[in-house]
Amino acid sequence: MKDFAKKLIDWHQHYGRKGLPWQGVRDPYKVWLSEIMLQQTQVVTVIDRYQTFLEKFPNVQALAQAPLDEVMALWAGLGYYTRARNLHACAKIIVAQYAGQFPKLPEQLNELPGIGKSTARAITAFCFNYPASILDANVQRLIARTHGIQGSLKSRVENQKLWDLADQLLPKDAQSMPTYTQALMDFGATVCKPTSPSCHNKLSPSCIYLADCLAFKDQVVMQIPLKIKKVPSKIVVSEMLLMIDHSEILLEKRPLSGIWGGLWTLPETQWVEIKSEEEVSQVEFQIEKFQPLISLVNPSKYRQGKILAPLKHVFTHRTLYFSTRIVKVLKSEVKCNDSCQWIKLSDLPNFGLPTPVKKLLEDFQLLKRV
Template structure:
């Protein structure tokens, strides 16, 4: 389907009505026209379940109540609060974006979607959400939920993994916006698209019988709405085994500490603090040979990322000469490492699986 062809004219009207009657309304980032909160929620919700974001959003706001507070924070502070949300490039872009808004825009986000896309980490859909919710700009979001709703409703059979097709789909989305909407209607329409995709028009087993668009949904009329959106390019996942060299020591005051090093600025867990990562068991044991204790192999476990499936093999060892260990590691790693008290890990940006592992070790220390 081409933009403007076959889409019933009352799609927007029905969606707005449905959202106000049946859409979600109790989420903490709703009922606000504050660009900072809308932006923060949109970034957190990228490829992350609402239930997870509900835990992080209030904690983040409590620490960084506005864009100036976020801009003035250290990268370690931001990463420590983001730890567990994954996709850590989002946190780095979030921090950089806040600094630019504070320094170049006086702490005020640009009002238009076009201007917003010039900021780090703000793509077209996030920019549209901020502009629509906060300023009533008639511009369509096009995240995963919205693509699913629109491609099913119109039986849009273009391959959405192709850039040219995505442009056509965006034009279709724009053609279906409400005509001359008020700011309130634009916000309800935008929220309605999100809500419909999240609650009824789900990836599998959509609740078509309860959908307000079922009478005109071409995907449903065709017998199988789940065939949309069409996406032929499949995600290729790599499987890797990583060995975690977990070194524990007691420092002068008797507390138990773990040796952590900052990960490189690019790649998996970029910028986070982590135990040294080795490619195989031999390399891990060679690194740990300077420690006095006997290496203990813990049960390996899996950790899934977008493009990779990691098999993590923790090897834990006790070090009775922490100063000597620090000197040896300083000669072998580009990023400075340090001993961190096991009871202070909440203040450090750690990969989620390592945080869970160390929490267990802290409980047994």
């Protein structure tokens, strides 16, 4: 497609997104952080968190030296917690093996934890003017539509086609790489959107690619990218234990792998799969279901605990309904394994909690709402 990059850079001067805190930044640490935070998370959510994170960890050395729990606490609520664990692991490697300097080649960055091919290329394009194309979901959609690629973008063949095209469309002048890369992201997010793309709009100028766009010409814009039918989400139920001894509660640290990995939650039973939402309230749990995590000297205290109505939390492939049982105990009445710890309520803000658990504790005013 003729003048693809030039048209995009011209467009960006007038219509690109303005005022995002990571725009125009050339510090690889900050660019890396914003790229990781923006994966699967909306811009509005990231804006505040990005700034808070940078205040706490202003550079890669500060992040590498921090305990993982502190990083997780700051990440809590952003979801996809593997990102935070990888961020921490990656910072340690950069400090230990690269003397705190980010490598300048995409291939080197791509070998570090949590840095995929497109992210590696975005960092080098933004920070070092490296002539490397990116291919996040926004860019995939734009290139697929303009070039009429109607197959599944997840297939290896179509994906390779997209990378090849992305490389061919790069601007000739390496100095333009930061602007071009930002423009690609902005255009996909604001013009060639997944729904209601602004191809031809009476209120604003038509899309700069209108004359050449194959999807528009063939009237298949909304069929690209090809939508794969989603597998219906599984429904699971569990029970969490809110054990309170005066001003302390019992929390469990999750293993690093798996859901909520590395975060602190209320002790929870295994998830039980059910067929439909009607069955949620039919599943009953016993204290034995918390073993080997927890056992009580006097199990009747568990039975006397007050049970709250189930709360719903939606994951990508599962919907969880968890009820919470409030049990007032003395610490000496509870036997728990090493992954559990009694935490003072005043210390709770220092612990990374999954969003639904945090909300529950806030609703009970055990944790101050911020």
